[in-house]
Amino acid sequence: MSATARLKTNATPAASASLPATIVATPASGFQASRSATSARELNGILRLLTCGSVDDGKSTLIGRLLFDASDLYDDQRATIERSKLAGGSGQPDFSLLVDGLAAEREQGITIDIAWRYFDTEKRRFVVIDSPGHEQYTRNMASGASHADVAIMLVDARSGIKKQTRRHAAILDLVGVRRVVLAVNKMDLVDFDQAKFNAIAADFAALTQRFGFNEAIAIPLSAVHGDNVARRSAHTPWYTGPTLLEHLDSLPSRVSQAGGAFRMPVQTVLRDGLDFRGLAGTVTAGAVCVGDRIVDALSGQSSRVLRIATMGRDLEMARAGQAVAIQLEHDLDIARGAVLSGAGPEPVTATSLDVRFVWLNEAAFDPKAAYLLRTATDLVPIAKLQVDALLDLESLTTRAASDCGMNDIALAHIDLGRASAVDAFGDLPDTGCFMIVDTLTGASVAGGVVTAAHEGALRAAPNHTADAFVLSRERLAGLCADLGDSMADQAERERRAHEVMALFAAAGVAAALKL
Amino acid sequence: MTAGISHLDLLEAEAIHIFREAAAQFRKPVLMYSIGKDSTVLLHLARKAFFPQKPPFPLLHIDTTWKFREMIAFRDKTVRDFGLDLITYSNQDGLDRNVNPFDYSPSVYTDVMKTAALKQALDLHGFDAAFGGARRDEEASRAKERVFSFRAAGHRWDPRKQRPEMWRLLNGRLGAGETVRVFPLSNWTERDVWRYIQREKLDIVPLYLAAERPTIERGGQLLVVDDERMRLLPGEKPLVQSVRFRTLGCYPLTAAVRSMASDLETVVTETLTAKTSERQGRLIDHDESGAMEKKKQEGYF
Numbered sequence: 001m002s003a004t005a006r007l008k009t010n011a012t013p014a015a016s017a018s019l020p021a022t023i024v025a026t027p028a029s030g031f032q033a034s035r036s037a038t039s040a041r042e043l044n045g046i047l048r049l050l051t052c053g054s055v056d057d058g059k060s061t062l063i064g065r066l067l068f069d070a071s072d073l074y075d076d077q078r079a080t081i082e083r084s085k086l087a088g089g090s091g092q093p094d095f096s097l098l099v100d101g102l103a104a105e106r107e108q109g110i111t112i113d114i115a116w117r118y119f120d121t122e123k124r125r126f127v128v129i130d131s132p133g134h135e136q137y138t139r140n141m142a143s144g145a146s147h148a149d150v151a152i153m154l155v156d157a158r159s160g161i162k163k164q165t166r167r168h169a170a171i172l173d174l175v176g177v178r179r180v181v182l183a184v185n186k187m188d189l190v191d192f193d194q195a196k197f198n199a200i201a202a203d204f205a206a207l208t209q210r211f212g213f214n215e216a217i218a219i220p221l222s223a224v225h226g227d228n229v230a231r232r233s234a235h236t237p238w239y240t241g242p243t244l245l246e247h248l249d250s251l252p253s254r255v256s257q258a259g260g261a262f263r264m265p266v267q268t269v270l271r272d273g274l275d276f277r278g279l280a281g282t283v284t285a286g287a288v289c290v291g292d293r294i295v296d297a298l299s300g301q302s303s304r305v306l307r308i309a310t311m312g313r314d315l316e317m318a319r320a321g322q323a324v325a326i327q328l329e330h331d332l333d334i335a336r337g338a339v340l341s342g343a344g345p346e347p348v349t350a351t352s353l354d355v356r357f358v359w360l361n362e363a364a365f366d367p368k369a370a371y372l373l374r375t376a377t378d379l380v381p382i383a384k385l386q387v388d389a390l391l392d393l394e395s396l397t398t399r400a401a402s403d404c405g406m407n408d409i410a411l412a413h414i415d416l417g418r419a420s421a422v423d424a425f426g427d428l429p430d431t432g433c434f435m436i437v438d439t440l441t442g443a444s445v446a447g448g449v450v451t452a453a454h455e456g457a458l459r460a461a462p463n464h465t466a467d468a469f470v471l472s473r474e475r476l477a478g479l480c481a482d483l484g485d486s487m488a489d490q491a492e493r494e495r496r497a498h499e500v501m502a503l504f505a506a507a508g509v510a511a512a513l514k515l
Numbered sequence: 516m517t518a519g520i521s522h523l524d525l526l527e528a529e530a531i532h533i534f535r536e537a538a539a540q541f542r543k544p545v546l547m548y549s550i551g552k553d554s555t556v557l558l559h560l561a562r563k564a565f566f567p568q569k570p571p572f573p574l575l576h577i578d579t580t581w582k583f584r585e586m587i588a589f590r591d592k593t594v595r596d597f598g599l600d601l602i603t604y605s606n607q608d609g610l611d612r613n614v615n616p617f618d619y620s621p622s623v624y625t626d627v628m629k630t631a632a633l634k635q636a637l638d639l640h641g642f643d644a645a646f647g648g649a650r651r652d653e654e655a656s657r658a659k660e661r662v663f664s665f666r667a668a669g670h671r672w673d674p675r676k677q678r679p680e681m682w683r684l685l686n687g688r689l690g691a692g693e694t695v696r697v698f699p700l701s702n703w704t705e706r707d708v709w710r711y712i713q714r715e716k717l718d719i720v721p722l723y724l725a726a727e728r729p730t731i732e733r734g735g736q737l738l739v740v741d742d743e744r745m746r747l748l749p750g751e752k753p754l755v756q757s758v759r760f761r762t763l764g765c766y767p768l769t770a771a772v773r774s775m776a777s778d779l780e781t782v783v784t785e786t787l788t789a790k791t792s793e794r795q796g797r798l799i800d801h802d803e804s805g806a807m808e809k810k811k812q813e814g815y816f
Contacts (some may be wrong), residue, residue: 043522074783113674115658116651118704125522127702136746141745143679175681267535272567280564282683321520323531325566336539360679374686433682442688447681 012267014068038217041118047253048127050145050177052168053154058185060299062154062223063128064095069230070245073098076262086215092224114144120177123249134317138393139360142171143447146433152244157190157220160200166207167393173211174356174409174449178252178427180208182218183244188225189395192235210396210502212426219244262286262342263423263431264318265376266334270325278309278325279334284376284430287319294328297346303328337378339421339431347421347431348453353414354510356391357436357448364405365446370439376431381417385436388412397498397513410446425449451510468505469511472495523711527560530699532683533662534564534646537697538571540687541644544697544759545637548574548601551763553648553700554635555717556594556708560699561646562597571744573600575636575645579628581616581765582606583741589720606632616767617746624768634670643689646697652704662701668692709783722760725774729753736770761786 053059067073068081077098084094098117117128131144145151151172152167165182172180182204190196202219208216219228220236221244227233230245242250263285271277288294288305295302307327308315318324326340334340339347359365371382389398391409403412425432429449436446473480479496483489497513504511537544546561548554561570574588578654594601604625606614609627616624661677663685678686687695700708712719727742731751738745740753745767747753758771759782776782 045520046522046525113659113677116702117658118652118702120706125750139679143681145682267532268539268563270568276567278567280535283530284683309566311563319520321525321528323535323564372688374684374688377536378682379688430683433684435681435684435686437686437688439688441690442686442693443690443793444680444686447679447684 043125043308044123045253045427046125046252047248048128048129048147048149049248050129050131050141050148050151051154052131052141052145052151052172052174053164053183053185057154058158058223059130060096062152062183062185062221063096063117063130064098065223065226065229066128066245067098067117067358068093068095069226070119070121073119088396095223114140117208118456121245125223126248138167138171139358141168141357143360144174145172145177146175148172148177148449150181150248150251151177152181154182154183154185155200155310157184157186157193157196157200161203161207163394165204165350166396169207169211170391170393170396170409172357173213174358175447176304176425176433176449178214179210180213180216181244182216183223184220185223187220187233187236188222192220192227192233193218194236194238197236197239212450217241217247219247233504235391254512260338261344261428262284262288262292263347263428264288264326264340265378266322266336266338267377268336269334271373276309276327277331278327279338279340280323280325281340281377282323283318283320285320285428286342286344287317288326289317292342293345294326295304295341296332296334297341297349298338298419299332299334301332301334303330303331303332306470337375337420339376340412347423347428349419349455350422350450350453351416351419351456353416353422353450354452355412355414355450356456357410357412357434357446359404359406359408359410359446361438361445362406363438363443363445365403365410367402371445372437372439373414373420374435374437374444375420375422375433378420379437380420381439382436384413384415386413395498396502398501412448419455422450422453424452426451471500471511471513473503477499522680523624523707523714526703526707526710527563529702530560531564533685533697533701534561534570535618536685537644537646537663537687537695540685541689541695542642543642544572544644544646545575545602545642546646547633548571548576548590549628549648549763550576550582550590550720551648552712552719552723553650556703557646557648557720558593558597558599559715559717561664566659569598572646573602575640575642576601576603577632577636578605579631579632579765580610581628581744581767583720583722583763583766585722586720586763589718592690593655593718598757600661603637604632604636604639606635615744616765621768624765628765633704637670637694642694644687644695644697648700649696649698650700650705650708653669659703660698662698663687664696664698665689666694666696670694674732706787709786713779713783719779720763722763724779725757725759725777727755728758728771729755730771737772738769739766739771756787 008366051059051063060222081093081095084097085092115130119126120393129144129148131141153168155161155165183196184200194328197220204216204218220239221228227235228243230243230244264281264283266279270280290305290308292305293302294305305326306329308318309327315324337399341347365387371385373380373382387402387404387410389411390401390404391398391411393409398411423431432450434448435444438445476497483493494515497515500502501511501513546557548558565571584762606628614624614627649657649660651660657676661680665678666672730737731740731747731753737758739758756773757775759774759776760769760771762768774785
């Protein structure tokens, strides 16, 4: 994963209007033809997209519309939609029927879990991850988002960016989604007003700048009527950007970008009873070739690749996304949990971690309970888990805390019972993410990312703020030179400090606020 | 870059990853082998995941005794050819009470001969994990299924108690009384299964290929008379015509489609351009609205 790939496209309305130069415009009719055209051939890759938004923003309708207009739906599914025109009374088809699943949620009229949908266009497979909009389901959204290459954030054109949009952006950023699209839905209900759209797009640009997104664009559309979803709308002549589908078809997937340092977490060791001993795993980043030097950071041992075995044929090279078994020249004592690396930086042999996680479980964090850390393939006892702060998703600031419960996003420090090989999530996501597991019940109580991994002896002061840059009143003196000590000035000083904190967070700098 | 890594390559790698994670984490896994095309793909991926070893778990076939004869022959040949361990299990109590697809509604029959039988077999052998070929694209309630699907004591599936799954991490630590169903084909579609069978040149049960078979039409569905146990209604007379199956189960409950596609290439072409989803051919799902979800809560696969 290239650390320099963090350039941002700050999508102001003007910027998104000038984007089409880089987008290959594909006529919507091309997607309609996909069923016959795809036939037996294989598709070039998979793009996983997450949809998030409030219950009333029309999320299910948008996904249903995408499936209806652009994918290889079966005729019985199409017939269901045609029939729904009569049922609703409005004469409009109910596209959400293609998406809503469980009986329990149909009865409640809300989406309570993540649903997965699949469709093919000419170029590729799309996986739609539909996640719930309700605040109490932040955990579901976070788990859905962790699988996504791109997120579609949905807002109602009449109400624009909400608190919830901000929450969602923070969660997307946390779990590593680097591309976001703002779908400004229900444009038909504001008469396709350009000024309304521009104002929302500007708010979105201001919001997304605070995070580490590589790309953020806004698209005006109407899911019910299909405007700018799969076909260009005649109602928005002022909008020259891509339709939603054109944009999605042009995006790279996450696995295609997993270049850089080689990593393969070892899942299991395979033997044939003779001289074959293969380290089995999926390459999560980079590539490895026969003859390459391989290092096991945990044991410090190294050897060269003798053979890359799969059933049917041996490979000369294996790269990110491939599941293989690697035989080494020397039979090293390597087991499940090891992370193989090659030339270049090795994973950290960590005994303590600075982390951010979403608490997923209904039972709150219990300092007396026993927890385990599940990394790519390792399962390590947690010696100490200390919550330092909680992230306020609305203000995007942190406040000191030592407890956390369901749907909280915590900054914490973890001391491990023994060393484990991990990377910083920002560098190598697949070897920098983890679940926290309740030892007793086995429940996945939290999912999170490593912000910093520490080697060797346990730190004397396991305090998250210890190695963070402290933003003190003194350091802010220049920025706040015009402020005195009145209540209003204090409030203004605090506001500026939080803005600076947000900028630091976007730049990936750990900072603590002490005014 | 992914140039060269097709979506099938990615799906294959993901399934192998899931197999290896489950085999490493669970004490006593088993592969649910139902002989159909999904099981064929599942078994092939299991063999790939552990090559050059054999898969480190047996196959389990729940035999309702109403499967097509060609399915049983195919099952036995597959096990022999690959040198695998096969466990077959039938619900003896159901057989004693003569629970059959004619005298009982599809839902009662399925509950006794499939769901109860599966639970009994898993309990009898103490399997803590069972691989299945279920896919999220099959049915609405399955669209929300996890890769590691946890079942409480008594094999009950509670959609609200499923564990969140993040990134590629799979947490297989079991709580007291819990077992798990593992779905390596979660992200595959019906078309992917066919594309993969074609690409890997896999043998499948001949029932998937069109041939002249004795059929009767009942309730708009085309049934094949596989043996003398088929009960004909007054006026019904088997008509020999060229048909094939898109999905396989118990023969009195599985509908065929008229087709001349007698080789794999043609079947795949027909399937990839099909106009209706596959479970239309499986009578159990039409029994009542939300049928599959109810069956899952009771422990159906």
